[in-house]
Amino acid sequence: MNYNWNWGIFFQTSPDGVHTYLQTLLLGTGWTLLTAIFAWCMALVLGSLVGVARTAPYPWLVRLGDAYVELFRNIPLLVQMFLWYFVLPELLPVEFGDWLKQLPDASFYTAVVSLGFYTSARVAEQVRAGIMSLARGQRFAGLALGLTLPQTYGYVLLPMAYRIILPPLTSEFLNVIKNSAVALTIGLMELTARARAMQEFSFQVFEAFTAATIIYILINMVVTFGMRWLERRTAVPGFIGAAPQPVATH
Amino acid sequence: MFSNFDFDVIIRSLPYLFIDGMSFTLLLTAFAASGGIIFGTLLALMRLSGFAPLSLPAAGYVNLMRSVPLVLMIFWFYFLVPYIGQWITGAPRPIQVGAFLSSLVTFTLFEAAYYCEIMRAGIQSIPRGQVAAAQALGMNYAQTMGYIVLPQALRNMLPVLLTQTIILFQDTSLVYVLSITDFLGAASKVAQRDGRLVEMYLFAALVYFVISFVVSRLVRHLQTRVAIIR
Numbered sequence: 512m513n514y515n516w517n518w519g520i521f522f523q524t525s526p527d528g529v530h531t532y533l534q535t536l537l538l539g540t541g542w543t544l545l546t547a548i549f550a551w552c553m554a555l556v557l558g559s560l561v562g563v564a565r566t567a568p569y570p571w572l573v574r575l576g577d578a579y580v581e582l583f584r585n586i587p588l589l590v591q592m593f594l595w596y597f598v599l600p601e602l603l604p605v606e607f608g609d610w611l612k613q614l615p616d617a618s619f620y621t622a623v624v625s626l627g628f629y630t631s632a633r634v635a636e637q638v639r640a641g642i643m644s645l646a647r648g649q650r651f652a653g654l655a656l657g658l659t660l661p662q663t664y665g666y667v668l669l670p671m672a673y674r675i676i677l678p679p680l681t682s683e684f685l686n687v688i689k690n691s692a693v694a695l696t697i698g699l700m701e702l703t704a705r706a707r708a709m710q711e712f713s714f715q716v717f718e719a720f721t722a723a724t725i726i727y728i729l730i731n732m733v734v735t736f737g738m739r740w741l742e743r744r745t746a747v748p749g750f751i752g753a754a755p756q757p758v759a760t761h
Numbered sequence: 762m763f764s765n766f767d768f769d770v771i772i773r774s775l776p777y778l779f780i781d782g783m784s785f786t787l788l789l790t791a792f793a794a795s796g797g798i799i800f801g802t803l804l805a806l807m808r809l810s811g812f813a814p815l816s817l818p819a820a821g822y823v824n825l826m827r828s829v830p831l832v833l834m835i836f837w838f839y840f841l842v843p844y845i846g847q848w849i850t851g852a853p854r855p856i857q858v859g860a861f862l863s864s865l866v867t868f869t870l871f872e873a874a875y876y877c878e879i880m881r882a883g884i885q886s887i888p889r890g891q892v893a894a895a896q897a898l899g900m901n902y903a904q905t906m907g908y909i910v911l912p913q914a915l916r917n918m919l920p921v922l923l924t925q926t927i928i929l930f931q932d933t934s935l936v937y938v939l940s941i942t943d944f945l946g947a948a949s950k951v952a953q954r955d956g957r958l959v960e961m962y963l964f965a966a967l968v969y970f971v972i973s974f975v976v977s978r979l980v981r982h983l984q985t986r987v988a989i990i991r
Protein backbone atom coordinates (compact mmCIF):
# COMPACT_ATOMS: atom_id res chain seq x y z
CA MET A 512 0.00 0.00 0.00
CA ASN A 513 1.66 3.21 -1.14
CA TYR A 514 0.16 5.51 1.44
CA ASN A 515 2.30 7.98 3.37
CA TRP A 516 1.58 7.49 7.03
CA ASN A 517 2.28 10.51 9.21
CA TRP A 518 1.20 10.07 12.80
CA GLY A 519 2.86 13.33 13.77
CA ILE A 520 0.01 15.12 12.01
CA PHE A 521 -2.04 15.15 15.23
CA PHE A 522 0.34 17.65 16.84
CA GLN A 523 0.36 20.05 13.92
CA THR A 524 -1.78 23.15 14.07
CA SER A 525 -5.13 22.81 12.32
CA PRO A 526 -6.42 25.50 9.90
CA ASP A 527 -8.20 27.30 12.76
CA GLY A 528 -4.72 28.45 13.81
CA VAL A 529 -5.24 27.79 17.50
CA HIS A 530 -5.76 24.09 18.10
CA THR A 531 -3.75 21.10 17.03
CA TYR A 532 -5.58 18.44 15.04
CA LEU A 533 -5.71 16.27 18.16
CA GLN A 534 -7.39 19.10 20.06
CA THR A 535 -9.98 19.57 17.32
CA LEU A 536 -10.82 15.88 17.56
CA LEU A 537 -11.21 16.16 21.33
CA LEU A 538 -13.44 19.22 20.89
CA GLY A 539 -15.52 17.11 18.53
CA THR A 540 -15.70 14.35 21.13
CA GLY A 541 -17.08 16.94 23.55
CA TRP A 542 -19.86 17.89 21.13
CA THR A 543 -20.61 14.23 20.47
CA LEU A 544 -20.99 13.51 24.18
CA LEU A 545 -22.94 16.71 24.89
CA THR A 546 -25.38 15.99 22.05
CA ALA A 547 -25.76 12.36 23.08
CA ILE A 548 -26.36 13.14 26.77
CA PHE A 549 -28.95 15.85 26.16
CA ALA A 550 -30.73 13.73 23.56
CA TRP A 551 -30.64 10.75 25.90
CA CYS A 552 -32.28 12.69 28.75
CA MET A 553 -34.98 13.85 26.39
CA ALA A 554 -35.46 10.34 25.02
CA LEU A 555 -35.72 8.84 28.50
CA VAL A 556 -38.43 11.26 29.62
CA LEU A 557 -40.46 11.15 26.39
CA GLY A 558 -39.90 7.43 25.90
CA SER A 559 -41.06 6.65 29.42
CA LEU A 560 -44.21 8.74 28.98
CA VAL A 561 -45.05 7.11 25.65
CA GLY A 562 -44.13 3.65 26.94
CA VAL A 563 -46.45 4.11 29.91
CA ALA A 564 -49.19 5.44 27.63
CA ARG A 565 -48.96 2.29 25.53
CA THR A 566 -49.70 0.11 28.56
CA ALA A 567 -52.42 2.35 29.99
CA PRO A 568 -55.98 1.01 30.27
CA TYR A 569 -57.29 3.58 27.75
CA PRO A 570 -57.45 2.31 24.14
CA TRP A 571 -57.19 5.81 22.63
CA LEU A 572 -54.02 6.51 24.62
CA VAL A 573 -52.52 3.18 23.57
CA ARG A 574 -53.27 3.94 19.94
CA LEU A 575 -51.78 7.42 20.24
CA GLY A 576 -48.60 5.91 21.72
CA ASP A 577 -48.45 3.31 18.96
CA ALA A 578 -48.77 6.00 16.31
CA TYR A 579 -45.98 8.02 17.94
CA VAL A 580 -43.63 5.04 17.89
CA GLU A 581 -44.49 4.09 14.30
CA LEU A 582 -43.96 7.68 13.14
CA PHE A 583 -40.48 8.07 14.61
CA ARG A 584 -39.32 4.54 13.85
CA ASN A 585 -40.23 4.40 10.19
CA ILE A 586 -38.51 7.55 8.96
CA PRO A 587 -34.70 7.47 8.63
CA LEU A 588 -32.92 9.59 11.23
CA LEU A 589 -31.21 11.62 8.52
CA VAL A 590 -34.57 12.56 6.98
CA GLN A 591 -35.92 13.46 10.43
CA MET A 592 -32.96 15.76 10.98
CA PHE A 593 -33.61 17.47 7.65
CA LEU A 594 -37.26 17.90 8.59
CA TRP A 595 -36.38 19.60 11.88
CA TYR A 596 -33.56 21.65 10.39
CA PHE A 597 -34.78 22.71 6.96
CA VAL A 598 -38.54 22.17 6.94
CA LEU A 599 -39.78 23.17 10.40
CA PRO A 600 -38.59 26.84 10.25
CA GLU A 601 -40.46 27.24 6.93
CA LEU A 602 -43.72 25.92 8.33
CA LEU A 603 -43.70 28.20 11.40
CA PRO A 604 -44.83 31.84 11.34
CA VAL A 605 -42.19 33.92 9.55
CA GLU A 606 -40.73 35.79 12.56
CA PHE A 607 -40.44 32.65 14.63
CA GLY A 608 -38.96 30.66 11.75
CA ASP A 609 -36.36 33.37 11.09
CA TRP A 610 -35.45 33.51 14.77
CA LEU A 611 -35.01 29.71 14.71
CA LYS A 612 -32.77 29.87 11.65
CA GLN A 613 -30.53 32.56 13.15
CA LEU A 614 -30.16 30.81 16.49
CA PRO A 615 -26.48 30.29 17.36
CA ASP A 616 -25.66 26.57 17.56
CA ALA A 617 -28.90 25.80 15.73
CA SER A 618 -27.45 22.53 14.46
CA PHE A 619 -26.73 21.44 18.03
CA TYR A 620 -30.29 22.10 19.23
CA THR A 621 -31.71 20.46 16.11
CA ALA A 622 -29.50 17.43 16.60
CA VAL A 623 -30.59 17.09 20.23
CA VAL A 624 -34.29 17.43 19.38
CA SER A 625 -34.28 15.06 16.41
CA LEU A 626 -32.09 12.47 18.14
CA GLY A 627 -34.23 12.80 21.24
CA PHE A 628 -37.48 12.14 19.41
CA TYR A 629 -35.96 9.36 17.30
CA THR A 630 -34.53 7.57 20.34
CA SER A 631 -37.63 8.16 22.47
CA ALA A 632 -39.59 5.85 20.16
CA ARG A 633 -37.05 3.11 20.80
CA VAL A 634 -37.01 3.76 24.55
CA ALA A 635 -40.82 3.65 24.53
CA GLU A 636 -40.65 0.17 22.99
CA GLN A 637 -38.31 -0.99 25.75
CA VAL A 638 -40.34 0.62 28.56
CA ARG A 639 -43.49 -0.98 27.22
CA ALA A 640 -41.76 -4.37 26.97
CA GLY A 641 -40.48 -3.98 30.53
CA ILE A 642 -43.93 -3.18 31.93
CA MET A 643 -45.53 -6.00 29.93
CA SER A 644 -42.97 -8.47 31.29
CA LEU A 645 -44.25 -7.90 34.84
CA ALA A 646 -46.93 -10.21 36.18
CA ARG A 647 -50.43 -8.77 35.73
CA GLY A 648 -50.99 -9.29 39.43
CA GLN A 649 -48.59 -6.49 40.30
CA ARG A 650 -50.85 -3.90 38.70
CA PHE A 651 -53.96 -5.45 40.29
CA ALA A 652 -52.29 -5.61 43.69
CA GLY A 653 -51.25 -1.99 43.46
CA LEU A 654 -54.75 -0.86 42.55
CA ALA A 655 -56.33 -3.14 45.15
CA LEU A 656 -54.19 -1.53 47.85
CA GLY A 657 -55.88 1.74 46.98
CA LEU A 658 -53.04 3.28 44.97
CA THR A 659 -54.19 5.47 42.12
CA LEU A 660 -53.14 4.48 38.61
CA PRO A 661 -50.25 7.03 38.52
CA GLN A 662 -49.12 5.80 41.94
CA THR A 663 -49.24 2.18 40.76
CA TYR A 664 -46.98 3.10 37.86
CA GLY A 665 -44.70 5.28 39.96
CA TYR A 666 -44.22 2.99 42.94
CA VAL A 667 -44.88 -0.52 41.63
CA LEU A 668 -44.54 -0.99 37.88
CA LEU A 669 -41.87 1.46 36.69
CA PRO A 670 -39.23 0.81 39.38
CA MET A 671 -39.30 -2.88 38.41
CA ALA A 672 -39.55 -2.23 34.67
CA TYR A 673 -36.51 0.06 34.60
CA ARG A 674 -34.38 -2.49 36.41
CA ILE A 675 -35.42 -5.18 33.95
CA ILE A 676 -34.80 -3.15 30.80
CA LEU A 677 -31.46 -1.69 31.83
CA PRO A 678 -29.40 -3.90 29.43
CA PRO A 679 -31.37 -2.92 26.29
CA LEU A 680 -31.34 0.70 27.47
CA THR A 681 -27.55 0.49 27.58
CA SER A 682 -27.39 -0.43 23.93
CA GLU A 683 -29.86 2.36 23.13
CA PHE A 684 -27.56 4.82 24.89
CA LEU A 685 -24.64 3.52 22.83
CA ASN A 686 -26.82 3.99 19.75
CA VAL A 687 -27.47 7.63 20.65
CA ILE A 688 -23.74 8.28 20.83
CA LYS A 689 -23.18 6.64 17.45
CA ASN A 690 -26.24 8.23 15.84
CA SER A 691 -25.07 11.70 16.85
CA ALA A 692 -22.60 11.37 13.96
CA VAL A 693 -25.54 11.79 11.57
CA ALA A 694 -25.74 15.41 12.77
CA LEU A 695 -22.66 16.24 10.72
CA THR A 696 -25.07 16.53 7.75
CA ILE A 697 -26.66 19.59 9.38
CA GLY A 698 -23.29 21.09 10.26
CA LEU A 699 -22.69 19.94 13.83
CA MET A 700 -18.91 19.72 14.32
CA GLU A 701 -18.91 16.51 16.31
CA LEU A 702 -16.26 13.80 16.28
CA THR A 703 -16.88 12.29 12.83
CA ALA A 704 -17.21 15.74 11.29
CA ARG A 705 -13.89 16.79 12.85
CA ALA A 706 -12.19 13.66 11.52
CA ARG A 707 -13.63 14.42 8.09
CA ALA A 708 -12.43 18.03 8.29
CA MET A 709 -8.99 16.88 9.36
CA GLN A 710 -8.90 14.52 6.39
CA GLU A 711 -9.86 17.33 4.01
CA PHE A 712 -7.26 19.78 5.27
CA SER A 713 -4.34 17.48 6.00
CA PHE A 714 -4.99 14.68 3.44
CA GLN A 715 -4.06 12.18 6.17
CA VAL A 716 -7.24 10.14 5.63
CA PHE A 717 -6.47 7.03 7.58
CA GLU A 718 -4.83 8.70 10.60
CA ALA A 719 -7.89 10.91 11.06
CA PHE A 720 -10.38 8.06 10.81
CA THR A 721 -8.26 5.75 12.95
CA ALA A 722 -8.18 8.34 15.73
CA ALA A 723 -11.96 8.84 15.54
CA THR A 724 -12.52 5.08 15.55
CA ILE A 725 -10.35 4.64 18.63
CA ILE A 726 -12.16 7.44 20.47
CA TYR A 727 -15.54 5.87 19.67
CA ILE A 728 -14.32 2.48 20.90
CA LEU A 729 -13.04 4.04 24.13
CA ILE A 730 -16.36 5.81 24.74
CA ASN A 731 -18.13 2.54 24.04
CA MET A 732 -15.98 0.66 26.54
CA VAL A 733 -16.40 3.25 29.29
CA VAL A 734 -20.19 3.33 28.87
CA THR A 735 -20.40 -0.45 28.74
CA PHE A 736 -18.35 -0.90 31.92
CA GLY A 737 -20.31 1.81 33.72
CA MET A 738 -23.61 0.26 32.79
CA ARG A 739 -22.44 -3.24 33.76
CA TRP A 740 -21.71 -1.86 37.20
CA LEU A 741 -25.12 -0.22 37.34
CA GLU A 742 -26.77 -3.43 36.14
CA ARG A 743 -25.11 -5.41 38.91
CA ARG A 744 -26.16 -2.82 41.49
CA THR A 745 -29.78 -2.76 40.37
CA ALA A 746 -30.26 -6.42 39.39
CA VAL A 747 -33.59 -7.70 40.71
CA PRO A 748 -32.79 -10.40 43.30
CA GLY A 749 -34.14 -13.77 42.31
CA PHE A 750 -34.26 -13.06 38.57
CA ILE A 751 -31.91 -14.80 36.18
CA GLY A 752 -29.80 -12.07 34.58
CA ALA A 753 -31.91 -10.82 31.68
CA ALA A 754 -30.69 -12.81 28.69
CA PRO A 755 -29.72 -10.64 25.71
CA GLN A 756 -32.66 -10.53 23.35
CA PRO A 757 -32.01 -10.53 19.61
CA VAL A 758 -33.41 -7.10 18.79
CA ALA A 759 -32.72 -5.51 15.45
CA THR A 760 -30.75 -2.32 15.94
CA HIS A 761 -28.22 -0.41 14.02
CA MET B 762 -48.83 27.32 6.06
CA PHE B 763 -49.33 25.10 3.04
CA SER B 764 -50.57 27.98 0.90
CA ASN B 765 -47.59 27.92 -1.44
CA PHE B 766 -46.99 24.19 -1.22
CA ASP B 767 -45.85 23.19 -4.69
CA PHE B 768 -47.15 19.70 -5.48
CA ASP B 769 -46.06 20.13 -9.06
CA VAL B 770 -42.35 19.96 -8.22
CA ILE B 771 -42.95 16.49 -6.76
CA ILE B 772 -44.90 15.31 -9.82
CA ARG B 773 -42.27 16.70 -12.17
CA SER B 774 -39.41 15.00 -10.39
CA LEU B 775 -41.14 11.64 -9.81
CA PRO B 776 -39.29 9.82 -12.62
CA TYR B 777 -35.93 11.12 -11.39
CA LEU B 778 -36.75 10.31 -7.76
CA PHE B 779 -37.84 6.77 -8.40
CA ILE B 780 -35.96 5.63 -11.51
CA ASP B 781 -32.62 7.14 -10.52
CA GLY B 782 -32.95 7.41 -6.76
CA MET B 783 -35.20 4.69 -5.43
CA SER B 784 -33.76 1.99 -7.69
CA PHE B 785 -30.30 2.75 -6.28
CA THR B 786 -31.67 2.59 -2.72
CA LEU B 787 -33.54 -0.67 -3.29
CA LEU B 788 -30.71 -2.37 -5.17
CA LEU B 789 -28.23 -1.35 -2.50
CA THR B 790 -30.59 -2.63 0.22
CA ALA B 791 -31.18 -5.95 -1.53
CA PHE B 792 -27.53 -6.69 -2.35
CA ALA B 793 -26.19 -5.48 1.00
CA ALA B 794 -28.80 -7.51 2.87
CA SER B 795 -28.02 -10.71 0.94
CA GLY B 796 -24.29 -10.22 1.25
CA GLY B 797 -24.61 -9.17 4.88
CA ILE B 798 -26.66 -12.22 5.83
CA ILE B 799 -24.22 -14.61 4.13
CA PHE B 800 -21.13 -12.97 5.61
CA GLY B 801 -22.91 -12.50 8.94
CA THR B 802 -23.79 -16.21 9.10
CA LEU B 803 -20.15 -17.10 8.42
CA LEU B 804 -19.09 -14.71 11.19
CA ALA B 805 -21.62 -16.28 13.55
CA LEU B 806 -20.30 -19.77 12.77
CA MET B 807 -16.76 -18.51 13.39
CA ARG B 808 -17.76 -16.89 16.69
CA LEU B 809 -19.43 -20.08 17.88
CA SER B 810 -16.69 -22.40 16.68
CA GLY B 811 -14.84 -22.54 20.03
CA PHE B 812 -11.57 -22.42 18.05
CA ALA B 813 -9.84 -19.25 19.22
CA PRO B 814 -8.04 -18.32 15.95
CA LEU B 815 -11.50 -18.22 14.33
CA SER B 816 -13.72 -16.96 17.13
CA LEU B 817 -11.52 -14.11 18.40
CA PRO B 818 -11.09 -12.29 15.06
CA ALA B 819 -14.81 -12.68 14.37
CA ALA B 820 -15.72 -11.32 17.80
CA GLY B 821 -13.26 -8.46 17.38
CA TYR B 822 -14.65 -7.60 13.96
CA VAL B 823 -18.24 -7.61 15.17
CA ASN B 824 -17.46 -5.52 18.24
CA LEU B 825 -15.46 -3.04 16.18
CA MET B 826 -18.23 -2.57 13.64
CA ARG B 827 -20.83 -2.23 16.37
CA SER B 828 -18.94 0.44 18.28
CA VAL B 829 -18.46 2.98 15.51
CA PRO B 830 -21.08 5.10 13.73
CA LEU B 831 -22.16 4.02 10.27
CA VAL B 832 -21.30 7.47 8.92
CA LEU B 833 -17.69 7.04 9.99
CA MET B 834 -17.59 3.59 8.38
CA ILE B 835 -18.96 5.04 5.14
CA PHE B 836 -16.07 7.51 5.08
CA TRP B 837 -13.58 4.80 6.01
CA PHE B 838 -14.58 2.52 3.18
CA TYR B 839 -14.97 5.33 0.69
CA PHE B 840 -11.23 5.95 1.03
CA LEU B 841 -10.22 2.38 1.80
CA VAL B 842 -11.98 0.49 -1.00
CA PRO B 843 -9.69 1.89 -3.76
CA TYR B 844 -6.68 0.62 -1.80
CA ILE B 845 -8.32 -2.77 -1.20
CA GLY B 846 -9.01 -2.97 -4.93
CA GLN B 847 -5.40 -2.15 -5.66
CA TRP B 848 -4.27 -4.82 -3.22
CA ILE B 849 -6.54 -7.48 -4.72
CA THR B 850 -5.78 -6.77 -8.36
CA GLY B 851 -2.14 -5.81 -7.83
CA ALA B 852 -2.63 -2.61 -9.80
CA PRO B 853 0.09 0.04 -9.54
CA ARG B 854 -2.22 2.72 -8.08
CA PRO B 855 -5.46 2.81 -6.05
CA ILE B 856 -8.43 1.77 -8.18
CA GLN B 857 -11.31 4.17 -8.66
CA VAL B 858 -14.51 2.33 -7.80
CA GLY B 859 -17.99 3.62 -8.47
CA ALA B 860 -20.34 5.01 -5.86
CA PHE B 861 -22.51 1.90 -5.94
CA LEU B 862 -19.68 -0.59 -5.41
CA SER B 863 -18.14 1.49 -2.65
CA SER B 864 -21.39 1.79 -0.72
CA LEU B 865 -22.25 -1.85 -1.37
CA VAL B 866 -18.97 -2.97 0.23
CA THR B 867 -19.53 -0.62 3.16
CA PHE B 868 -23.06 -1.71 3.91
CA THR B 869 -22.36 -5.42 3.40
CA LEU B 870 -19.40 -5.39 5.77
CA PHE B 871 -21.10 -3.11 8.31
CA GLU B 872 -24.46 -4.86 8.43
CA ALA B 873 -22.78 -8.28 8.53
CA ALA B 874 -21.83 -7.52 12.13
CA TYR B 875 -25.48 -6.97 13.04
CA TYR B 876 -26.72 -9.95 11.04
CA CYS B 877 -24.00 -12.02 12.75
CA GLU B 878 -25.45 -11.27 16.19
CA ILE B 879 -28.94 -12.18 15.01
CA MET B 880 -27.78 -15.46 13.44
CA ARG B 881 -25.74 -16.25 16.54
CA ALA B 882 -28.83 -15.88 18.70
CA GLY B 883 -30.72 -18.01 16.18
CA ILE B 884 -28.14 -20.79 16.20
CA GLN B 885 -27.98 -20.73 19.99
CA SER B 886 -31.75 -21.11 20.16
CA ILE B 887 -31.53 -24.58 18.60
CA PRO B 888 -31.59 -27.31 21.26
CA ARG B 889 -28.21 -28.97 21.75
CA GLY B 890 -29.82 -32.40 21.30
CA GLN B 891 -30.36 -31.70 17.61
CA VAL B 892 -26.63 -31.30 17.01
CA ALA B 893 -25.95 -34.44 19.02
CA ALA B 894 -28.59 -36.34 17.03
CA ALA B 895 -27.11 -35.18 13.72
CA GLN B 896 -23.65 -36.27 14.79
CA ALA B 897 -25.00 -39.62 15.99
CA LEU B 898 -26.44 -40.08 12.49
CA GLY B 899 -22.92 -39.66 11.14
CA MET B 900 -23.27 -36.17 9.74
CA ASN B 901 -20.15 -34.04 9.59
CA TYR B 902 -19.97 -30.38 10.67
CA ALA B 903 -21.03 -28.96 7.28
CA GLN B 904 -23.97 -31.34 7.04
CA THR B 905 -25.08 -30.68 10.62
CA MET B 906 -25.02 -26.95 10.06
CA GLY B 907 -26.36 -26.98 6.51
CA TYR B 908 -29.20 -29.46 6.93
CA ILE B 909 -30.14 -29.22 10.60
CA VAL B 910 -29.11 -26.08 12.43
CA LEU B 911 -29.00 -23.23 9.91
CA PRO B 912 -32.39 -23.86 8.25
CA GLN B 913 -34.10 -23.75 11.64
CA ALA B 914 -32.05 -20.81 12.88
CA LEU B 915 -32.90 -18.90 9.71
CA ARG B 916 -36.56 -19.65 10.10
CA ASN B 917 -36.63 -18.65 13.77
CA MET B 918 -34.79 -15.44 13.07
CA LEU B 919 -36.53 -14.49 9.80
CA PRO B 920 -38.65 -11.71 11.38
CA VAL B 921 -35.62 -10.19 13.13
CA LEU B 922 -33.52 -10.46 9.96
CA LEU B 923 -36.22 -8.67 7.99
CA THR B 924 -36.59 -5.98 10.66
CA GLN B 925 -32.84 -5.44 10.46
CA THR B 926 -33.23 -5.17 6.69
CA ILE B 927 -35.82 -2.41 7.14
CA ILE B 928 -33.27 -0.60 9.30
CA LEU B 929 -30.69 -1.18 6.57
CA PHE B 930 -33.12 0.31 4.04
CA GLN B 931 -33.41 3.42 6.21
CA ASP B 932 -29.66 3.52 6.81
CA THR B 933 -28.86 3.57 3.10
CA SER B 934 -30.05 7.20 3.16
CA LEU B 935 -26.72 7.97 4.85
CA VAL B 936 -24.89 7.61 1.51
CA TYR B 937 -26.06 11.24 1.27
CA VAL B 938 -22.73 12.14 2.95
CA LEU B 939 -20.94 10.99 -0.22
CA SER B 940 -23.32 13.02 -2.45
CA ILE B 941 -24.61 9.83 -4.04
CA THR B 942 -27.96 9.95 -5.82
CA ASP B 943 -29.97 7.51 -3.77
CA PHE B 944 -33.64 8.32 -3.08
CA LEU B 945 -32.86 10.97 -0.47
CA GLY B 946 -29.93 12.24 -2.53
CA ALA B 947 -32.23 12.70 -5.54
CA ALA B 948 -34.86 14.45 -3.42
CA SER B 949 -32.21 16.67 -1.93
CA LYS B 950 -30.78 17.61 -5.32
CA VAL B 951 -34.21 18.61 -6.65
CA ALA B 952 -34.90 20.46 -3.38
CA GLN B 953 -31.76 22.53 -3.70
CA ARG B 954 -32.07 23.13 -7.43
CA ASP B 955 -35.67 24.36 -7.24
CA GLY B 956 -35.52 25.82 -3.74
CA ARG B 957 -38.31 23.46 -2.67
CA LEU B 958 -36.88 21.95 0.54
CA VAL B 959 -40.22 21.71 2.33
CA GLU B 960 -41.99 19.79 -0.42
CA MET B 961 -39.15 17.42 -1.26
CA TYR B 962 -38.11 16.49 2.27
CA LEU B 963 -41.71 15.98 3.40
CA PHE B 964 -42.32 13.79 0.37
CA ALA B 965 -39.12 11.81 1.01
CA ALA B 966 -40.16 11.29 4.64
CA LEU B 967 -43.60 10.13 3.50
CA VAL B 968 -42.16 7.60 1.03
CA TYR B 969 -39.71 6.17 3.57
CA PHE B 970 -42.48 6.00 6.14
CA VAL B 971 -44.94 4.20 3.87
CA ILE B 972 -42.40 1.62 2.71
CA SER B 973 -40.99 0.90 6.18
CA PHE B 974 -44.43 0.84 7.77
CA VAL B 975 -45.98 -1.51 5.22
CA VAL B 976 -43.01 -3.88 5.26
CA SER B 977 -42.87 -3.96 9.06
CA ARG B 978 -46.59 -4.83 9.09
CA LEU B 979 -45.90 -7.67 6.65
CA VAL B 980 -43.05 -8.87 8.86
CA ARG B 981 -45.36 -8.93 11.87
CA HIS B 982 -47.87 -10.94 9.86
CA LEU B 983 -45.11 -13.28 8.73
CA GLN B 984 -43.99 -13.72 12.32
CA THR B 985 -47.26 -15.39 13.20
CA ARG B 986 -47.12 -17.54 10.06
CA VAL B 987 -43.60 -18.94 10.27
CA ALA B 988 -43.41 -19.41 14.03
CA ILE B 989 -42.54 -23.02 14.80
CA ILE B 990 -45.16 -24.43 17.10
CA ARG B 991 -43.56 -26.04 20.09
